[in-house]
Amino acid sequence: MLTSTVSVPEVKTFGVVSGTHVIADLYGCPRSAIMTDAGLLERTCVEYVRDAGLLDVGILFHAFPGEGGVTGTVILAESHLCLHTWPEHGYVSLDVYVCNYTSDNSEKARGVANRLIELFAAQEARVREVTR
Numbered sequence: 001m002l003t004s005t006v007s008v009p010e011v012k013t014f015g016v017v018s019g020t021h022v023i024a025d026l027y028g029c030p031r032s033a034i035m036t037d038a039g040l041l042e043r044t045c046v047e048y049v050r051d052a053g054l055l056d057v058g059i060l061f062h063a064f065p066g067e068g069g070v071t072g073t074v075i076l077a078e079s080h081l082c083l084h085t086w087p088e089h090g091y092v093s094l095d096v097y098v099c100n101y102t103s104d105n106s107e108k109a110r111g112v113a114n115r116l117i118e119l120f121a122a123q124e125a126r127v128r129e130v131t132r
Contacts (some may be wrong), residue, residue, distance in 0.1 A: 019079065020100045020106040021130040022113040026092040028123025035087035035120070038063035038070045045074050045081055048115045052108040054078055055096070078105050081112060092120050097132075 033040055042061040049056050049106045058075035069085035079097040086092070098105035110129075117125050 004045050018101065018114070019097060019132040020109050021095060021097040021132055022109050023128045024092075024094040024113055024117055025126045026094065026117060026120050026122035026124070027126075028089045029085075029087075029092050029120045031087045031090070032121075035069060035085045035092070036063065038072065040074055041083075041085070042074075044099065044114070044119065045072060045083070047088065048112045049074055049076065049081060052111050054105065054112070062121065070077055078108075083116070090123075 004085060029035060038061040042059060046059060047057055055077040056074050056093075057077050059073070061072035063070050067087060069087050071084045072082070074081040077099065078099050079096075081096045083092060083094045094113060094116055096109045096116075098109040100106060113127070117127070126128065
């Protein structure tokens with residue numbers, strides 16, 4: 001019989017909530033420029049992030065050719081905002097994750113997510129929140 005020893009690093013626990021992850025699946029989104037125009041979606045996401053008092057440190061948005069959608073990420077000092085649009089299916093996946101290491105940014109994450117959910121005018125929004 002073989003035995004092995006695995007070295008596991010010590011896990012740091014904070015004793016407080018370390019992060020809030022808002023995850024949304026948006027269905028029945030009408031086809032609009034916000035679903036296909038990477039530049040417009042990027043500007044809007046950055047505006048919402050800054051309005052919430054979060055700090056963007058990196059941005060990448062990509063539009064797929066033809067009538068394709070957009071994949072975009074705003075890297076935050078606090079973590080990230082990421083979304084993907086499928087205009088041909090009227091669907092958007094969205095997540096906003098923030099660390100709560102030095103302050104509780106949960107309401108900021110919820111605010112950004114809610115503004116984006118309203119922007120896409122989904123017929124149905126399935127929203128989950130994970131404490132991590």
